[in-house]
Amino acid sequence: MTAIFEPSAKAADVNPYGDLTLKQVIQTIPKAYFQKDSRKAWTAVLLSVGTVALGYVAIALSPWFLLPVAWFVTGTALTGFFVIGHDCGHRSFANRRWVNNWLGHIMFLPLIYPFHSWRLLHDIHHRHTNNMEIDNAWAPWSQEEYSGAGGFLQVVYQSMRGWLWWLASVAHWGALHFDLRNFEPRDHAKVKRSIAAVVIFAAIFFPTLFYFAGPWGVVKYWLMPWLGYHFWMSTFTLVHHTIPEIQFHYDDTWNEAEAQLSGTLHCDYPKWIEVLCHDINVHVPHHISVGIPSYNLRPAYAALKANWAPLMKETRFSLDLMRTITGRCHIYHPEQAYQTFRDLGR
Template structure:
């Protein structure tokens, strides 16, 4: 396993590893994963969805009888369960939930409605991230840019970028949701009809759900039962996404250096989380095999991960979720230097910034 602790020789070691990757084909890596890992079990997926929705319904039922002072506990738990909604819909978006795309779309839309994510809009955008993982020009998720591009930004854009990549990272996914997934200009003409359908579904849901929630529970009910869990959901969405692709040891590649093998095998981080998060996170922290191929259902990711770690141990990045680990990322992973490695914004603070 790659040592995630930085040191004076880490770049030299990484150069050697990346040179070795130049000689390895994508197909050679994929052939490491057992064929049974690609088998989709629709029944197993549906049972997981039903169990998950049962957890969500039970949590809300208990909440209605709980004292008010327990509200923050429920916010954290229900927001985490909503993150599980997203992860199961994530399999639907990659068509690894079921071989029946109509079912994938139905389950995906249903699970994402409470989060306000238009299913097809998200699916299209997310697949672009998979296509161009850790590409400095084309990745649309947590991409870090060069100091020159940062200095060329407007004051407002620099403010947004700097905070989204530092201690306000948990708001990044909320901004990304509304900037990317509802904007017609972000989609190709052939993609827009599906995106528009999903947007209409979310708007229709919101037009019914939010007035009804306020009517029956009041404004506090809107905050208590939806807004606060939704913010916790976005905390996990931002955190998982950031950790999967940001670490001082993991570069964002310049266009001339980028290759799919480097990006998907060496540019992605597996991360383990507390048991109560893992309970409803459905193996999304096992991210390297998922990035190598999105065709693996979530329940087969551990077996695929074990096979990859056995055959390619030098190239696998692993981590454990801790606040100190998150702090290291948000305090250093802001910009990319000439080799693509992360540097903090403070490294260019002495330069004159033109507004």
């Protein structure tokens, strides 16, 4: 069941799904795994707040040569803030909507992420996962889209699909989440409130940090941990749905069950990362149902494997994995999932 990276392997030779529906897959997950547990939920909040606080203590006390380690660990802990806000956005943290909304905003503020903007755009990704025409998360460009783009955009796309993948979520954050044109008019009031919350936070936080710590303090205490968070934001979201065996589809061939079950990759990371990031890497059950809280993802994944293992993909995070993804998963191919930039010139 581990993903095999064979250059000759085709991602869409056989369609094993037939009439399989997502509802049938959901029914194989025990109902207990959909239940919220307030103790586990708030323990996760305390874990993230505690580790982020310790991270900033480490940044304050570390000599210069240990700062990169402190930044990276703190950025990883800040990713836990995002995952908690992520559960809030899916209403899987608490039963009360106001709790989800307030906590989601609080968790996202240090990341300068407008909560409702992210929530609404992320819902589109879940409803249309791996759909070439609608998905807004790491859908590859078609050959026609790439050829029609200007030289500058081609360079940017090549960089984001290559060894600068870890900056892609910064571009995604800035380009999509603050533009009202990306949202339905009925949602504009919510989006404006979230953007206003971020602007007010930034207007207070950054001048205060600059006043007390100077420009280096802004870099040291905010920018570098924030980039550490975006390393994981980019990496997790890329790996979730991108290997040479995962095929994106256009509307006429897109299948919901295939997209969520086989088009989502389980990837094991070092344990400390999984703990600080609340098992966001156990992503298949989350795409089967967003109602499963993060602390129930592992047992839900085991239940899915017991029923659907031949249709699932899993791998382990490594330099080789990222080399494969960034070296081969460039441009959409209708039969082999991807072609490389080099292939286009042949």
